Amino acid sequence: MTFAAPASAPTSATAAAPVSATPGVWPRLDRVLMSAGAWMLGLLWIAPLLYAAWTAFHPSAYETRFDLLAPLSLENFPLAWKQAPFARYFLNTVILVTSILSVQLVVGTLAAFAFARLRFAGRGILFGLVLVQMMVMPDILLVENYRTMRMLGLVDTIAAIGLPYMASGFGIFLLRQTFMTIPRELDEAARIEGVSLLGLIWRVYVPLAKPTYLAFGLVSVSAHWNDFIWPLIVTNSVSSRPLTVGLSIFASPDSGVQWSVINAATLMTSAPLLIGFLLFQRQFVQSFMRAGIK
C-alpha cells in the first residue's frame, strides 16, 4: 500500500539519454533499455494492485484463474464490510492521521521558525538532535515507546499510536529549510509594520511555505495511514485499532483465507488515499518539486 515513493519510477525513463553526436544504434538501444526497465518497474509496482482489483471484482472462483470473460461481481465488498467493523477502523484511522498531521504542523512550524530565524543558546545542538531523530529507525524504539505509553496509561488508545510521531524531525527539517529560503527583507518589511512574532509566522512564513506543507502533509498522511507494526503492538481493541491492523486481523488465516473478500477490503481501505492521490496528482508532484523532495 505504499504508493507515494515508487510513483516517480516511470518518469526516470526520460532521464539520461547519452550525449552522442552521431545517431547510432547504441543511443537508441540505450533508450529502449531504459524505457523497458521503467515499464518493468512500473508493472512490478502495480501488479499487486491489479491482482487485488481483479480478485475483488470477480467471484472467488476466479482468485487464481485468469479469464477475461469472467463475470464481474460487486458482492465481495458488502461481504467484507459486514465481516469486520471497518467503519470504526476508518474512523480511527482518520482521527489518527488528522491528529498526527495537525500537531506535526503546529509543532513543526514553530520549531522550524525558531531554528531558521531566531538566535538562542544551544540552537545548533538542538537542531542536531532533531536531525538525529531522522536517522533513528522508529522500529528500534517500539519497546521503549510501549513502556512510555504504559507509563502514561495510554495503551490501547488512538493517542498512543500518534503520540510518538507528533514531533516530526523530518517535518521540522523540511520547514526549516523552506523558511531559510524566504528573503529576510520580507521578514523585515513585515516587522516594520508591527507584526508580532506569531503574526509574522502566520502572515508571511506559512503562506510562502505552502508547497512544503502540502508535500509534507502527503508524506505524513500516507505514512501513518499505512503504518502497521506500532499500532499492532499498542492497540488491542476495535475502538482504537486503525485500518491496517483491522485488515490484517481480518485477513489472518484463522478467519479463513478468501482472497476475493480480503482484496475487496484492501481496496476499500486504501481507496481514499489512492483516489486522493490520483485527483491531486499534479499538485502533489508540483509541491514535491518546489519543496525539493525527490
Added chain:
Amino acid sequence: MKQATPPSLSVQPVAVAPGVVLHDLCKDYGTQRAIETLGCEIRGGEFTVLLGPSGCGKSTLLRMIAGFETPTGGRITLDGRDITALPSSQRNIAMVFQNYALFPHLDVADNITFGLNVRRTPKAEQAQRLDGVARMMGLAALLARKPAQLSGGQQQRVALARAVISGRPVLLMDEPLSNLDAKLRAEMRVEIRALQRRLGLTLIYVTHDQVEAMTMADRIILLNAGQIEQSGTPEEIYSRPATPFAARFIGSPPMNLVDAADLRIAAPPGTIAGLRPEEIEIADDGDGLPVRLTGHEYLGADILVSVMAGTAATARLILRRPARLGLPEGPELHIRWAPAALHLFDPKSGRALTAAPAATAPGHRAAG
C-alpha cells in the same frame, strides 16, 4: 506623479516631518568596524541621500536607523526622542527595500494595506486610504494582481505605496532603483522626488549612484570606509569637495586629480590639484599650460578630450567642451582654467586647502 488628480486627501502632507540625529554612532561586526564613530543631523522634511561606494557602511547606517541592526555605540534620536532601543515598528518610520520585499502571496491591495491590517485599522478607513494612495501612485487598475504579474516599475510603485499609506513621516529607501532599467530609473527619480516634496517626508535614501544623489537630494552625506567623507548640498559637494575621494566620487567624468607640480602650481610637494573637466579650456592663443592631445570621446552634446600634462607627460587630464567646437587641432595644445576652479588637497591630511596659492602658475587665466 502620473494622473495627478489630487486624491481624496487620504494621504495628507505631514505637517512638520521630524528630523533624525545620529549621535556618535558606531557599529562593529566581530572585530571588523563597519561604521566609525560618526554623528550627523538629518533634517526634517528633507531628502537626504547616504551616498558611497559598496561596502562603505551606508546600508548598515540605514538599517540601524530602521532598527534592523543594533549599533555598537551611540544613539539615534527621532524628533528628539531616543529610538536606539525601540523595535522598528515603534520608530514611526516606513521603508522601501531594494528588492521591494512585496509579499508574493498577497495581491497589490493586500500588500499595500498589510500594515494597516496588522494594526487593525477599520476596514472602511483602509479602503479609503488605499483608494487615495492607489490613485496617487497610478496603481488603481492593478490592485487585484499578484506581485509576480507586475513589471519592475510597477512593483516599485507598490512598495512605495505600502510605505506611504502608513502615514509615517520618515521614509527610508535602500537602493530602490537599482533593479530598474535606465529609462525607468530616470522616471522614478522624478516621481520619488515629487512624492517626497508633496508629502513633506523626511526621506533617507541610500545609493551608490552619484547621479541619483545629485538629482534628488537636498543634502548628501558622502560615506567612505565607514566614515562621513563630506556632507552638504549637492552643489556644495560638487563645487567644494572636501577630499580627493569626494572630488572623484561626484561628477561624471570625475574631477581630474593630478600632482600640483604637473600643473606648474607652486605648492608643497605631494599636493594634489583638482580640476573639473568642464572648467578646463583650450587656450587657442597659445598661452597657458602646454599639454599633448591623446584622445577623445564623443558624447553628442559634448566631447571629452584627453590630454597629458606634466614634465614627463604623465598627468592625464580630461576636459569637456561643447561638441560643436569640434576637436582641437593637436597634438600640442595649451590649456587654462579660472583660479577659482582649482582645488588643492593637502598632502598630509588629504583635506581641501581653503585658499588657493597665489596665482602665479602659467595656466591661470586673467581674472574675469
